[in-house]
Amino acid sequence: MKIYNTLTHRYEELEPIEPGHVGMYTCGPTVYDFAHIGNFRAYVWEDLLRRTLKFLGYRVTQVMNITDVEDKIIAKSVAEGLTLQQVTEPITQAFFEDLDTLRIERAEHYPRATEHIPEMLELARRLQERGLTYTSHGSLYFRIDEFENYGRLSNLENRQVMSGARVDSDEYAKDDVRDFVLWKAHKPGEPAWDSPFGPGRPGWHLECSAMSMKYLGKSFDLHTGGVDNIFPHHENEIAQSEGATGQPFVKYWMHAAHLMVDGEKMAKSKGNFYTLRDIREQGHEPRAIRLLLLGTHYRSPLNFTFPAVAQATAEVGRLDDLTARLDREPETVGRNGSFDGVVSTALDEFSSALADDLNISGALGAVFRLVREAHVAMDKAELPRDSRRGLRHALERLDGVLGVIAKPALEPDAEIDALIGQRNAARASKDFAEADRIRDDLVARGILLEDTPQGTVWKRRSAPEITPIRRGPTPRCREPPMPSRSIRRT
Numbered sequence: 001m002k003i004y005n006t007l008t009h010r011y012e013e014l015e016p017i018e019p020g021h022v023g024m025y026t027c028g029p030t031v032y033d034f035a036h037i038g039n040f041r042a043y044v045w046e047d048l049l050r051r052t053l054k055f056l057g058y059r060v061t062q063v064m065n066i067t068d069v070e071d072k073i074i075a076k077s078v079a080e081g082l083t084l085q086q087v088t089e090p091i092t093q094a095f096f097e098d099l100d101t102l103r104i105e106r107a108e109h110y111p112r113a114t115e116h117i118p119e120m121l122e123l124a125r126r127l128q129e130r131g132l133t134y135t136s137h138g139s140l141y142f143r144i145d146e147f148e149n150y151g152r153l154s155n156l157e158n159r160q161v162m163s164g165a166r167v168d169s170d171e172y173a174k175d176d177v178r179d180f181v182l183w184k185a186h187k188p189g190e191p192a193w194d195s196p197f198g199p200g201r202p203g204w205h206l207e208c209s210a211m212s213m214k215y216l217g218k219s220f221d222l223h224t225g226g227v228d229n230i231f232p233h234h235e236n237e238i239a240q241s242e243g244a245t246g247q248p249f250v251k252y253w254m255h256a257a258h259l260m261v262d263g264e265k266m267a268k269s270k271g272n273f274y275t276l277r278d279i280r281e282q283g284h285e286p287r288a289i290r291l292l293l294l295g296t297h298y299r300s301p302l303n304f305t306f307p308a309v310a311q312a313t314a315e316v317g318r319l320d321d322l323t324a325r326l327d328r329e330p331e332t333v334g335r336n337g338s339f340d341g342v343v344s345t346a347l348d349e350f351s352s353a354l355a356d357d358l359n360i361s362g363a364l365g366a367v368f369r370l371v372r373e374a375h376v377a378m379d380k381a382e383l384p385r386d387s388r389r390g391l392r393h394a395l396e397r398l399d400g401v402l403g404v405i406a407k408p409a410l411e412p413d414a415e416i417d418a419l420i421g422q423r424n425a426a427r428a429s430k431d432f433a434e435a436d437r438i439r440d441d442l443v444a445r446g447i448l449l450e451d452t453p454q455g456t457v458w459k460r461r462s463a464p465e466i467t468p469i470r471r472g473p474t475p476r477c478r479e480p481p482m483p484s485r486s487i488r489r490t
């Protein structure tokens with residue numbers, strides 16, 4: 001697979017450190033509010049990348065952080081008189097629901113920042129040991145001047161003053177405007193953790209370095225994010241990680257361009273700001289939203305418009321028409337194998353397009369050509385059983401990457417009831433082997449049985465639950481007392 005590497009500014013052959021296995025880190029959400037469609041543009045693209053790697057035969061270990069302590073979260077918790085967790089948990093749950101809505105595959109790990117404070121402190125301690133930090137007013141800062149390679153990713157001159165870069169209001173005491181905070185000193189009314197640098201909380205950049213290296217190792221293959229993450233966030237991640245380990249941090253960096261709405265930057269003030277939920281409430285099919293979000297090459301800005309949603313809906317409809325027709329129309333006789341060439345050409349084109357830095361228009365072109373040719377073959381009654389099976393199999397493989405084709409209807413309830421009846425009959429006649437076989441068969445289809453005194457009840461297995469990873473003790477966060485809502489007299 002060839003990808004465009006932001007670090008080297010070149011197209012490169014992807015060669016994972018461990019052959020056949022890609023370790024991939026994706027910057028995740030800050031959970032203070034519902035994610036918007038611009039965020040989902042990046043998450044859908046990262047899902048396309050993940051699924052493409054798997055389609056091409058790689059094993060993938062993906063890590064996405066959940067930022068659950070940060071200025072905006074703290075501001076919301078103070079404003080609403082809630083604990084950090086009361087702010088972040090519902091939003092985190094909503095985020096996972098949105099991922100499911102858009103059929104985004106789950107990453108292997110979703111580490112939460114507040115559960116990795118020891119790892120962050122350890123990283124900060126190592127940076128201090130190597131002389132790359134200084135303290136000022138109780139905060140610990142990274143000294144950019146001491147890190148030679150700073151600016152390589154964003155292509156900035158080391159000495160250039162980055163005007164326009166957001167300077168945190170907490171960071172008034174820095175020696176150099178480019179230095180960034182590793183550990184923020186405790187401020188009254190804010191949550192804090194104990195640390196060797198004094199009570200405080202981690203800087204945002206520190207969490208991504210600490211958690212990516214914890215789950216993927218000191219050096220790993222792929223790091224993704226939006227272009228707005230390149231500077232300063234990813235630049236700072238490199239500085240912290242390589243500064244601490246002395247080893248190369250990430251081999252390949254990939255970044256997605258922005259999403260625009262009707263050709264304009266999305267902003268609440270312009271009334272063109274949408275969360276996924278806003279679009280869903282207008283009745284749009286999630287598969288169409290997914291297709292629209294993944295249909296523009298990731299390095300080009302995506303223009304989100306409602307006519308484009310309608311067009312994506314029509315395209316999803318074309319895929320549904322074909323699967324419905326394959327289900328509905330009787331099989332025809334005809335020369336077996338006559339359609340196989342069309343199918344294998346489509347698969348080849350699809351695969352080589354995606355292997356070329358995720359050329360999605362090439363890949364979708366191959367899919368819709370296949371759909372058109374399949375309709376023509378069926379019109380002419382030239383799609384015999386074998387070819388039809390081959391076509392279905394190909395559609396399944398293509399959809400393993402795209403995730404937009406309707407899933408086959410669930411097992412009808414009547415069929416499950418009939419099987420449960422057969423199992424009960426087997427049990428009554430003491431044929432337990434047969435009863436177990438039927439139960440195992442149902443479990444394999446995602447049907448769980450429970451034998452109760454009132455008879456056998458069943459339910460469908462729901463999607464796997466997310467279990468947060470908790471390893472080792474995490475220092476307790478001292479939440480400040482609830483703010484009193486007194487009026488300040490001036």
Ligand SMILES: [Zn+2]
Nearest residue numbers: 027028208233
């Ligand atoms: Zn990050």
